[in-house]
């Protein structure tokens with residue numbers, strides 16, 4: 001068995017992580033992916049850290065059983081709760097989350113080092129972005145804002161209507177002179193067009209997806225883990241409702257997924 005030809009495992013609480021998968025597929029077109037969405041238990045963002053960590057460990061275990069050569073935690077909330085644990089326990093494969101790349105992207109984009117984080121409640125409470133930015137740069141001023149309504153709006157496909165606009169305007173009213181907003185939640189990049197329209201030009205909006213893909217590519221290169229297979233594939237696994245996943249996925253992934261590429265798995269068998 002050639003480890004290089006194993007897929008890259010990616011998991012999220014549900015559909016949002018498809019925004020990260022999209023960037024991974026773009027950056028690494030020859031690689032194969034197994035995407036696992038915990039649609040039965042979404043959202044993670046309002047659950048306690050202990051629960052999210054437990055769920056994340058289960059998701060990682062399911063993917064590891066499928067033989068993967070690297071693991072991407074494509075969910076911010078799960079990254080904050082479980083990355084250190086998973087990096088320690090899965091020592092034989094690289095494990096990356098989305099917080100560190102997102103924090104790095106913010107530091108590169110911000111001139112004034114006044115940075116706002118828009119994320120879920122549990123991500124904000126973890127202070128993971130505050131801490132990571134603080135470790136990488138001195139004197140940054142980081143403000144965190146829980147923007148839970150945006151998750152619900154994205155899942156309803158309301159990404160550019162009057163309600164979405166009002167909710168975004170509400171969250172933007174929390175800003176005080178930051179020159180960079182980090183979209184610290186997988187669902188939020190779908191609001192990029194609206195954010196761009198509503199924000200002054202000097203405010204940069206960054207998300208983790210691209211930076212995570214670049215980090216993964218670098219890791220695969222360093223560890224000589226690029227695939228040798230001539231063709232790539234992506235398989236989707238969900239813990240509930242294949243139909244809903246298939247219907248909503250274009251919002252996050254940008255293209256349709258064939259229903260035959262999505263399998264339902266029972267998380268109870270893996271706990």
Ligand code: DGL
Nearest residue numbers: 013043044045076077186
């Ligand atoms: N995937 C989650 C995140 O990035 C957002 C959705 C949820 O709350 O489960 O934090």
